[in-house]
Amino acid sequence: MNEPDTVVSELADRLELDRTTIWALCRRFEQWGMAVVEDAPRPGRPRRLSPPPARRGGTTGLL
Structure with missing residues (x-):
């Protein structure tokens, strides 16, 4: 097994991150388990996804 x-x-x-960031994530995982993956609640209006912009001819970027 690797060290x-x-x-x-x-x-x-x-991941192009600093080693200290990875270690901090490891410590958070040890403390909170898989709950670390969930984003913390934030104040303000919830985010909403916008539809993709229209292409030439008026079609959207959807399939």
Whole structure:
């Protein structure tokens, strides 16, 4: 099995993040488990997805 420092370094390189960010995520996961994946509630109006912009001819970018 790989050493934790090696795995963290490889992840940091692959995700283009700092190693300390990866370690912080590991600590959060140890504390909260899979709940870490869920986004924290935020104040304000909930986000909404907008439809893609219309293309030439008036069609949208949807399938």
